[in-house]
Amino acid sequence: MNELLNSILAESIGHLNIILLMGLAIFFGTAGAGVFRKLHIPQVVGYVVIGLIIGESGLNLIGRDTVEILSSFNMFALGIIGFMIGGELRRDVFKKYGKQFFIILYSEGIAAFVLVFLLSGFVAWHFTGDIHTSIAIALVLGAIASATAPAATVNVLWEYKTRGSLTSTILAIVALDDALALLLYGFASSIAGAFLGKTNSSIGMAIFTAIYEILGAVVLGVLVGFLLSFILKHIKESDKALVFTVSSVLLVIGLSLTLKLGSILAAMALGVTIGNLTGRRRQNTFELIEKFAPPIYVLFFVLAGAHIMLGEIEGWIIVMVLVYLIARTAGKIFGSWFGARWSQAPEVVRKYLGICLLSQAGVAIGLAIISSQLFTGQIGHAVIIIVMTTTFVVEVFGPMFVKLGVKRAGEVGLNITEEDLIETYSVADTMDTEVPVISAGLSLSELIKIVSNTDSFYYPVVDSDKKLIGAITLGGIRNTFATQELNDWLVGLDIMEPIIIKITPDTALAEAFEKAKRLDIEYIPVTASGEDDRFIGILNCRAVRRQLSAEVLSRQQKADNIAGKQYT
Numbered sequence: 001m002n003e004l005l006n007s008i009l010a011e012s013i014g015h016l017n018i019i020l021l022m023g024l025a026i027f028f029g030t031a032g033a034g035v036f037r038k039l040h041i042p043q044v045v046g047y048v049v050i051g052l053i054i055g056e057s058g059l060n061l062i063g064r065d066t067v068e069i070l071s072s073f074n075m076f077a078l079g080i081i082g083f084m085i086g087g088e089l090r091r092d093v094f095k096k097y098g099k100q101f102f103i104i105l106y107s108e109g110i111a112a113f114v115l116v117f118l119l120s121g122f123v124a125w126h127f128t129g130d131i132h133t134s135i136a137i138a139l140v141l142g143a144i145a146s147a148t149a150p151a152a153t154v155n156v157l158w159e160y161k162t163r164g165s166l167t168s169t170i171l172a173i174v175a176l177d178d179a180l181a182l183l184l185y186g187f188a189s190s191i192a193g194a195f196l197g198k199t200n201s202s203i204g205m206a207i208f209t210a211i212y213e214i215l216g217a218v219v220l221g222v223l224v225g226f227l228l229s230f231i232l233k234h235i236k237e238s239d240k241a242l243v244f245t246v247s248s249v250l251l252v253i254g255l256s257l258t259l260k261l262g263s264i265l266a267a268m269a270l271g272v273t274i275g276n277l278t279g280r281r282r283q284n285t286f287e288l289i290e291k292f293a294p295p296i297y298v299l300f301f302v303l304a305g306a307h308i309m310l311g312e313i314e315g316w317i318i319v320m321v322l323v324y325l326i327a328r329t330a331g332k333i334f335g336s337w338f339g340a341r342w343s344q345a346p347e348v349v350r351k352y353l354g355i356c357l358l359s360q361a362g363v364a365i366g367l368a369i370i371s372s373q374l375f376t377g378q379i380g381h382a383v384i385i386i387v388m389t390t391t392f393v394v395e396v397f398g399p400m401f402v403k404l405g406v407k408r409a410g411e412v413g414l415n416i417t418e419e420d421l422i423e424t425y426s427v428a429d430t431m432d433t434e435v436p437v438i439s440a441g442l443s444l445s446e447l448i449k450i451v452s453n454t455d456s457f458y459y460p461v462v463d464s465d466k467k468l469i470g471a472i473t474l475g476g477i478r479n480t481f482a483t484q485e486l487n488d489w490l491v492g493l494d495i496m497e498p499i500i501i502k503i504t505p506d507t508a509l510a511e512a513f514e515k516a517k518r519l520d521i522e523y524i525p526v527t528a529s530g531e532d533d534r535f536i537g538i539l540n541c542r543a544v545r546r547q548l549s550a551e552v553l554s555r556q557q558k559a560d561n562i563a564g565k566q567y568t
Contacts, residue, residue: 025062073299145364149391165409220261224273225248355402355404435456438461465534523541
């Protein structure tokens with residue numbers, strides 16, 4: 001009987017398992033990220049560590065089967081990340097700096113490939129004693145080493161609101177790195193298969209396949225991007241824009257998987273197309289996705305951490321992991337420095353780009369799983385473990401180095417938005433204290449004289465103690481003229497409107513804007529405190545918004561001007 005009850009209970013829990021674990025992953029991932037942020041560590045590290053804790057290497061709450069079931073979700077998350085990266089790749093940036101970007105891309109990618117190939121090949125030969133197998137392993141690991149994970153890297157840039165020459169270069173490189181990795185893998189896997197005698201296709205066919213995956217992905221992303229751009233131009237509702245955008249990302253990912261194209265690259269091409277076609281709607285579209293995406297990012301990185309199986313690592317694999325990490329890190333840093341110097345990139349790019357390209361994740365793991373089919377038995381499994389383990393290490397430490405690089409480059413906090421500024425201001429920072437004030441007993445003729453000599457649309461009414469008792473608007477004055485006979489005995493008290501809301505100087509600006517939006521008003525009077533009704537100013541929401549927009553534009557232009565001077 002007990003066994004039956006346990007079986008029924010286990011089955012019942014099994015039906016809820018995926019949903020429950022997704023909730024746990026997002027909840028604890030977010031909580032863990034908060035702890036890491038207090039330690040001044042990028043939040044993405046917290047996501048990965050929480051994933052490791054609740055995965056098979058820790059509490060085993062998320063098993064290998066669950067991770068595999070959610071693999072489709074991982075593709076969606078990577079698609080969203082690719083779309084957001086594509087939105088940052090504006091036409092004007094590539095027009096100015098495209099040559100430098102491609103020189104650096106080839107330099108850092110090939111340097112990582114060569115160093116990992118040489119060192120890992122030598123170590124593999126030492127342990128296996130088989131030269132052909134060692135060369136095959138080294139070729140595959142070298143190609144995988146050239147890839148850079150866009151997700152963790154860009155997440156840090158978004159978290160710290162970076163903008164400048166280093167940020168622009170990082171975004172361009174991580175967007176293009178996967179394409180280069182696919183090309184290198186096309187070469188490497190074909191040659192490795194030839195060494196192992198396990199391929200029926202020629203090197204030319206492997207290259208053709210890689211080119212098909214890349215060009216096909218770009219064409220698909222661009223075509224769907226044109227369609228989405230046309231739709232976005234004809235809709236005004238933000239909720240519909242979000243629905244069409246997310247569905248377009250899903251459409252691109254689904255078609256790319258069906259057609260065996262590069263799904264991340266297709267999503268990037270979609271983002272690039274939207275970012276360069278939609279004009280003023282561009283920012284709103286990506287802001288919608290940015291607000292929608294955080295739970296997706298959290299779950300993606302938690303699952304990445306849960307994917308790591310620390311218990312399956314053997315002694316010789318640890319040596320291979322160390323060699324791979326050292327060779328790849330050296331290749332990325334030296335290759336970035338060499339490419340940046342050759343292309344005459346800014347000093348901050350030469351110094352710090354290499355340490356910002358250490359993360360690797362989805363594409364690397366995917367290529368490792370595919371390449372494991374080239375090898376038999378323990379060797380194929382070892383390739384996956386090597387890449388998975390190094391992925392965990394660089395996903396933990398890589399974001400820290402990204403933060404270090406952009407911080408030393410002085411680019412943290414330069415990519416702010418109006419919402420960012422609003423969160424830092426109070427009403428006291430933005431209220432207008434020079435607005436004309438109407439006395440309650442002021443005659444109509446004197447009131448009209450004040451109104452005619454000022455540009456204000458809102459006039460607070462105060463009593464003899466300067467306490468706020470009402471307000472007069474231009475609309476209210478017009479209504480008075482239309483409905484009442486103009487008599488000299490009319491005073492401000494007779495035509496004022498009641499105050500429906502008031503705030504104090506220490507009220508957060510975000511809270512004040514929320515109240516104004518809820519009540520559909522533009523002006524909010526400010527009093528000395530909650531107990532003291534003395535009038536001290538007005539919050540003009542529209543005027544403050546204009547000031548914030550101007551400040552955001554000024555800061556971003558300053559960052560872009562600095563980047564432009566660095567590149568010249």
